Structures are given as C-alpha cells and as structure tokens.
Amino acid sequence: MAIVYILLNLILFLIYWPMITIITIRILLKRRPVTSTLTWLLIIYIIPLLGAIAYIAFGELYLGKKRIMKAKSVWPSTVIWLKKIKCYKYIFCKDNSNVARPLFKLCEKRQGISGIKGNKIQLLTNYQEALTNIIQDINSANYNIEMVFYIWQEGGLVDKVTEALINAANRGIKCRIMIDSAGSWAFFHSRQPEKMRKAGIELIESLKVNFFRFFLRRMDLRQHRKIIIIDNHISYVGSMNMVDPRFFKQNAGVGQWIDIVVRMEGPVSTILGVIYAFDWEMETGQLILPTHPNSKIIQFEQTKGNTTQIIASGPGFPEELIQQSLITAIFSARNKLILTTPYFVPSDTLMYAICTAAMRGVEVLIVIPNKNNFFLVRWASRAFYSQLLESGVKIYQFNDGLLHTKSLSVDGELSLLGSVNLDMRSLWLNFEITVVIDDKNFGNDLIFVQYDYISRSIPLTQKTWNKRPLWNRIIERICYFFSPFL
Structure with a gap:
C-alpha cells in the first residue's frame, strides 16, 4: 500500500x-477575454x-499541423485570384450609404476586397420556398454545383434536392458537397452518401470526428457554413441547414425551426466560390478555384443591383473579423437596430456595444426563441437579460417554434444575414459565413420579416423579469459560468 x-x-x-x-502558463499567455x-x-x-483534458481538447484553436500547413499553402492562390478579379473595376462599389460605409471599409481593409455591386438578391422566408428554388436552380445548372452544410438530413423536400443533384451529376454537371462530420453524424451513417457518390457526386465529410484525433486538433471545431453555388453565378446563403423542418428534431420539444435564406445572382456568387475553394482545398488538397472571371460571369446589373460584401470567418481567415463587423454595424446605428438569433451568449465587447446603442437613444430590439435545443445556452443567455433591459433594450421571446434566423438590421438600410450565432463558438471558433447588404429596399424586406417574428413573440418587461424565482437566477448564474465555451 x-x-x-x-x-x-x-x-x-x-x-x-x-x-x-x-x-496555466498557456492560459495566461493567450490573448482572450478575462x-x-x-x-x-x-x-x-x-x-x-x-x-x-478538457483544456487540451477544447481550450485552444488548434487545427493540427497538417491543416495549418494546408492553410498557409492554400491562401496564396486565393490572393492571386482575388487580385485578378480586381481588374474588373466596374463590379466594385466606390461608395456606400452612411450607415454601411464604416463596415464596408473595415471589410475592404481586412479582406482585401471592396463591396460588390450589380447583384440581384431575393429573400426567401420559409423552407418550402427556399428548397423549391434550390431544386429549380439545380435542374437548370450548366457547369457546376457546390454546397457546404453543417447538417444534412434526409426526408421531405431534402430527398427531392438529393434526387435533383443525382440527376445533375448523371447529365455531366460537376457536383461537390462538403458536410460537417459531427453535425451530420446520422447522415453519414445512412445509405445516402453511398448513393450520392455512386452517381458521381464528390461528397466530403468535413472535419471528421475521430477519437484518435482527440489530441491532434480541437474536436469541437465545426464547418458551420451554409452555402450553395451554381455555375459561379447563382448562390444561396442563410441560416437554413439542408433539412426539411417537418422531419427535423421533432422530439426536441421546441417546434419547427424557422430560417431565412438569400438567393443571389451576380458577381458576389463568384466571390463565394473563392471561399468554397479555400475550404475544399483545406479538406481534400484539390485546387478548384472558379474559372477566371469574365464578363459573362460577373456582369449583371452594373447600376441597379444590390451592393454586397461577404465575410468569411474561421481558422485561416482574418481573426476576429466577424465580431469587429458586428460591433462596427451596431455602432453605426442611429435610429433602429433589430437582431434575431437562436443562441445569445455574446462576448463582453459585443454586449457592451448593444447596451451602449440602446443608451444613446437607438431603438434596440432582440428576438430570441423562448425555448431552444441547448439547455446550457438557454439558461446562460438569460443571465444577460437584466443588463439588456436596464439599458433599454427590448427583448422578445419567440413562441412559434425555434427561431433559427441569424440576422441584424441597422436603420433599415444595412443588413447582415448568414450562419453566425451571437455566441462564443460562432464569434471565435467555427467556419462561418455572413452576407452584408447595403440596400434600403432589401433592408425594408428584412425588417418586415423581423417584425413578423416579433408579432409571434412575447415581450419581456423588466418588471416581469425581476419577479422570476430565485432558483431561476441560480441556474442562470451557474450556466453563465460556462458562457466562454458555448
């Protein structure tokens, strides 16, 4: 003994x-929130x-040596391609609205490319409309179809999408699909992947989850983008995974998931293709940059189209850009700021920006689902409510399903939509995508959708919130303790 x-x-x-x-030394040396x-x-x-063990697995943004080397080798070819597209000066916007100008300048400085004009953008507000449009565009594809999703689940209209992809591959269309390993675990253990690969579709399991890789890279680093690109001219970006809500997580007790998607035609789709090519080469080692830009691809509506910027975040892309972009947009607000997010666990800096906007007279409205599918996130987000309400922020709890839409509207003119949640994982860790649109007409369309969400929500008053039971406050504080990891 x-x-x-x-x-x-x-x-x-x-x-x-x-x-x-x-x-301990590594924690103290890392530049992170206190x-x-x-x-x-x-x-x-x-x-x-x-x-x-938890810190080794989840404490640092570690890609693994092979991925780090790939990122370094892939980026130069991306930069060269971006330089080539800059020759087509007529697609770039020289000026923006007052509210959008600071954000577009930030993106130009950090990403090396300014806003793209001449795009036709359509807001799709429900799954049936979005999936029907996607199927039609797949059926009309002439050259290539590229997709990346966090979750892909068979059933309902998704089966029609799969059928359309198989038909496209059979007629000679190059189809490439990346799907996150953890988010689509059930899909990769079904018969669908084999069926799609047999048809000639290149299907990649992104960021594979494997016990033997536990100490080689972060296991919770996820490919969270939702992108579709067709012929480098039509593209889709939004919060919707490749699922039919009627068949998705029906036993979670939160109702159907509510999402929005933007369908875009024009040169911005080619820029998305560059981001997709970066991700694809990181996963496979294959270089698939879009064909060199030409007038057929990038010319659409030179004077009338929407002005758009794409923000790609995650390892290998400009650090902290998505948080900087959100903060810049919030500080640009003068009249009204509307945010919708399923998961609200913001950084201290982002929380400060939101509260400051309300205190300087901006009408700030936040729409959050009353119930969501993550216990810790649900309770941790409530730990922020008191400070928000005291600052004058109006909180609405969506009661008609799980509001999964990630959107930000600034003064009805600047709009941000995409895959980014207002939580630490989206801000600091995952591969995410955001589309920024500087257009009053589109901004009005987005506000209309956001107010529809508000009409299906219950407003939370400070008086009601202060009456919540003591046990609620205890759970909130315990879950808040884990907020840096949510």
Whole structure:
C-alpha cells in the first residue's frame, strides 16, 4: 500500500503538476477575454485531470499541423485570384450609404476586397420556398454545383434536392458537397452518401470526428457554413441547414425551426466560390478555384443591383473579423437596430456595444426563441437579460417554434444575414459565413420579416423579469459560468 501511495505521489510530481503548470502558463499567455481566462483556470484546478483534458481538447484553436500547413499553402492562390478579379473595376462599389460605409471599409481593409455591386438578391422566408428554388436552380445548372452544410438530413423536400443533384451529376454537371462530420453524424451513417457518390457526386465529410484525433486538433471545431453555388453565378446563403423542418428534431420539444435564406445572382456568387475553394482545398488538397472571371460571369446589373460584401470567418481567415463587423454595424446605428438569433451568449465587447446603442437613444430590439435545443445556452443567455433591459433594450421571446434566423438590421438600410450565432463558438471558433447588404429596399424586406417574428413573440418587461424565482437566477448564474465555451 505504501508503494502505491509513493507511486501516486511520484506521478503527481513528475507528470500531473508539470502539465497543470504548463497549461496555466498557456492560459495566461493567450490573448482572450478575462472571463474566459478565469473560467479555464477555475476548471483545471477545481476538476483535477478532467479539467486539464478538457483544456487540451477544447481550450485552444488548434487545427493540427497538417491543416495549418494546408492553410498557409492554400491562401496564396486565393490572393492571386482575388487580385485578378480586381481588374474588373466596374463590379466594385466606390461608395456606400452612411450607415454601411464604416463596415464596408473595415471589410475592404481586412479582406482585401471592396463591396460588390450589380447583384440581384431575393429573400426567401420559409423552407418550402427556399428548397423549391434550390431544386429549380439545380435542374437548370450548366457547369457546376457546390454546397457546404453543417447538417444534412434526409426526408421531405431534402430527398427531392438529393434526387435533383443525382440527376445533375448523371447529365455531366460537376457536383461537390462538403458536410460537417459531427453535425451530420446520422447522415453519414445512412445509405445516402453511398448513393450520392455512386452517381458521381464528390461528397466530403468535413472535419471528421475521430477519437484518435482527440489530441491532434480541437474536436469541437465545426464547418458551420451554409452555402450553395451554381455555375459561379447563382448562390444561396442563410441560416437554413439542408433539412426539411417537418422531419427535423421533432422530439426536441421546441417546434419547427424557422430560417431565412438569400438567393443571389451576380458577381458576389463568384466571390463565394473563392471561399468554397479555400475550404475544399483545406479538406481534400484539390485546387478548384472558379474559372477566371469574365464578363459573362460577373456582369449583371452594373447600376441597379444590390451592393454586397461577404465575410468569411474561421481558422485561416482574418481573426476576429466577424465580431469587429458586428460591433462596427451596431455602432453605426442611429435610429433602429433589430437582431434575431437562436443562441445569445455574446462576448463582453459585443454586449457592451448593444447596451451602449440602446443608451444613446437607438431603438434596440432582440428576438430570441423562448425555448431552444441547448439547455446550457438557454439558461446562460438569460443571465444577460437584466443588463439588456436596464439599458433599454427590448427583448422578445419567440413562441412559434425555434427561431433559427441569424440576422441584424441597422436603420433599415444595412443588413447582415448568414450562419453566425451571437455566441462564443460562432464569434471565435467555427467556419462561418455572413452576407452584408447595403440596400434600403432589401433592408425594408428584412425588417418586415423581423417584425413578423416579433408579432409571434412575447415581450419581456423588466418588471416581469425581476419577479422570476430565485432558483431561476441560480441556474442562470451557474450556466453563465460556462458562457466562454458555448
């Protein structure tokens, strides 16, 4: 017994404590929010061993050596292609509205490309409309179809999409699809992937989940983009996964998922193709940059089309750009700011920007689902409500399903839509995509949709919120403790 005791002490002295010391130093040296730093320190010291393992797995944005090398080798070809498209000066917008100008300048400086004009953009507000349009565009494709999704689940209209893709591949259309491994675990264990591959569709399981890769890269790094590109001219971006809500998570107790999608025609689709090519080469090593831009691809409505910017975030892309973009847009607001998000666990900086906007007289409205599918997120988000209400922010709890739409409307003119949730994972970790649109007509369309959400929501008043039970407040604070990881 004494020998076992001595061995345990020796292990602690030679292995465990040196590991804890190294992890502590790494936590302190990393540039991250103070709340995140303190939370990680508490976890590794309060929960011995498990805390250290959790930090190794989830504490740092680590891609793995092979992916880091790929990212470095892929980016130069992307930069060269972007330089070539800059030769077509007539597609770039030289000026923006007052509310959009700061954000477009930020994106131009950090991404190396200014806003793209001459795009036709259509807002699709329900799954049936979106999937029907997608099927029609697949059936009309002439050259290539490229997709990336976090979740792909068979059933309903999704089966029609799959059928259309198989038919397209059979008639010689190049079809490439990337789907996240964790988000679509059930799909990759069904017969659908084999059926699609047999038809000639190149189907990639992105960021494969594998126990043996546990210590090689972060296991919770996810491909969260939702993009469709057809012939480098038509594209879709939004919050909708490739699912039919009538058959998706029906037992979760939150109702049908509510999403919006934008369908775009014009040169912005070619820019999306560059981002897709980057992701594809990271996964496969194959270079598939879009064909060199020509007038047929990039010319649409040079004077009348919407002005658009694409923000790609995640490892390999400009750091912190999505958070900087959100903050810039919020500080640009002068009259009205409307946000919709399924998961609200913002960083301290983003929370400060939202509250400051309300305190300087901007009407700020946030629409959040009353119920969502993640217990920790649901309760952690409520820990922010008191500060929001005290600052004058109006909170609406959507009661007609799980509001999955991620949108931001600024003064009815600047619009941001895409895959980004207002939580730490989207802001700092996942591969995400956001489309920015500077157009008053589109802005009015988005506000109309957002007010429809509000009409199906219950307003939360400060008086009602202050009356919530003590046990609610305790759960909120406990879940808030984990907010840096949600």
